Structures are given as structure tokens and as C-alpha cells.
Amino acid sequence: MWNVICSHRHTSHFELQQPLSRYTGSRLKAKQHDDDDEDLLALTSRVPLNCVNKLRHKCGMLYSFLKFSVLMTVGIRLENVTVPSVAIIGQSVGLECQYRLEDDKLYSLKWYKNDQEFFRYSPNSRPNIVTFQTHGVQVDNQELHNHPNRVTLRSLSLNSSGLFRCEVVSESPVFQTVFKERKLNVIIPPNPGNPHLSKFSPTIHMYEILTGNCTSYKSYPAANLTFYINERKWGSPNVTEYESVKEIDREGKEVWTSVIGLRVRVDNNFFNKGAIRIKCKASILGREWITSKNITHQNKNYQHPLYSSARNQYSSGM
Secondary structure (H helix, E strand, C coil): CCCEEECCCCCCCEEECCCHHHHCCCCCCCCCCCCCHHHHHHCCCCCCHHHHHHHHHHCHHHHHHHHHHHHHHCCCEEEEEECCCEEECCCCEEEEEEEECCCCCEEEEEEEECCEEEEEECCCCCCCEEECCECCECECHHHCCCCCCEEEECCCCHHHCEEEEEEEEECCCCCCEEEEEEEEEEEECCCCCCCEEECCCCEECCCCEEEEEEEEEEEECCCEEEEEECCEEECCCCEEECCCEEEECCCCCEEEEEEEEEEEECCHHHCECCEEEEEEEEEECCEEEEEEEEEEECCCCCCCHHHHHHHHHHHHHC
């Protein structure tokens, strides 16, 4: 008999004073999670996460036994849940829930967006596939009956972003439940042809100041912009980040325009075969768009007056 006192946000105290078999029997509801087994143990019907944390750090043997008991009891497992982390507005994406039943039978497979159910597959029910209206979710019904563990969302909008959960439940009498969650972010990419390089002269003399801007128009969220010169990343103080500008487009969507400026004096080290390669990269949540251009050396024999004068003085002093 164990006696561990843990605080709980729903009750003032939680007392674990029963044999562990009580918590690892038919009442078990388990979560198969990628990040930590503590979440799996915490989803028993009676052991909250903060109690599991204390068991892990203060009662190592008890925690190990509880973990072993729970993992041995879980007969239904989620092998993988596929939800794209980033998707483009207007496109379609596929959600997939791969599970293993072991000796159990499937009672239901459900999909949720932000805790709202929008899809249910129950093999023993008629109809066995049901969809529910959920804000930002449009289910493509054409493929559902062939692959009920795969759901296609079409015509994505910004409202399609959210936390998606696949939940698999085994048959009675246990009704074991396992689930995994994944975040989907729907973005608006920069306008075609973006990012845009502007105000750069097509040619430049040695020791002149190279200046120009990089702009990403009408994306959501605002794009992060980065300058590269000959594949070398440049930042402050040679790069200035201007405040992004928000506007509402014709369809009522919030979009952002981002701008950065480059200012740097060039010398012989900047030129590769008589040219400088300027590149700007726009990135949004791991997606990237790149624009580049070459700036040529206008006159290889040209000497800036300031530097030419200094060299002449140095030579005459010799």
C-alpha cells in the first residue's frame, strides 16, 4: 500500500493510497505521446500529471513500476499520426492515423480540431463514417470509404489552423483510448515573384556603398527576411529591419508586408569573377522563397578618389 500526497488543480489534494493494480486495470485510459511517457501515465483515470512528476523524482521505484504496468496494459497503440505542420491556403492536406490493435478490436477512430470532433469511423455502426461541421474544416468525402484511417481536408483557410487530434478507442469492455495531437498552421505565401529586390544598381565601383531593399508582399504571417552576399549571411549593422505593415486584402484576409534594407561598402573581397551575388530569403514557419541577382564590377581599373589619394600619399612617402 502506497501513500503519496499530490496537489491537483481540480481538488485541494490527491491521495494515492491504493494498490497500483487499481490504477492499471480496466479503468485505464492511456495516451501514446512522442515527448514523454509521463503523459501516458498521467492519463490513467486517477493519476494526474503533477503526481506522476513527483513519483518520478521522489519515488523512482514506484514510478518505474507504474510505467511498466501501464505500458503492459495498453493493448491498442498509435504507430503514427500524420498532420502537416505547415500548409498553403486553398490547398488540400491529408491526415493519417496509423494504429495497431494487438488483440483488441476497433470501436471507433475520431478526429478532432481544437477539441471539436469533425470525423468518426465506427466499423460496427451504420453509417460507419460520420462527419460533423467544424469551423475551418472541409472534409473530402470521396476517399473516406476506401481508407477510413485517412482524412483529406480541402480548400484550406486560415481558420483551418489548429491542434488536430486522432483518437482511437478499442472495443468493450475496456474501451481503451489512445491519441496523439499535431499542430497544423495554414499560411499565405508571399506574392508570386517574392521576395522582391529593389533599389540595387546593376553595376558598382570598387569601394562604393552597395544599397538596396528586399520586400516580401502580402503574406500571413509576416515573412522573415535575410540578406546574403556571395552566400554569406549579413545582419546588423549592415542590414536594417523595417516594421512590417499590415493590411486587409480584397477577400478580407489579414496580410503583411516585410522590408529589410542593405547598406555595405564593397571592396575587392566582395567580387567573384567581377560580380557580387545578392540573395534575399523569405521564410515562414520553415517554408522558404529565394530571389537573387548579380551586380557587376563597372570598371576593374577604377579607383575611388579617397582610396586612390591615400595610396598615392603612401607611395610618395616611401
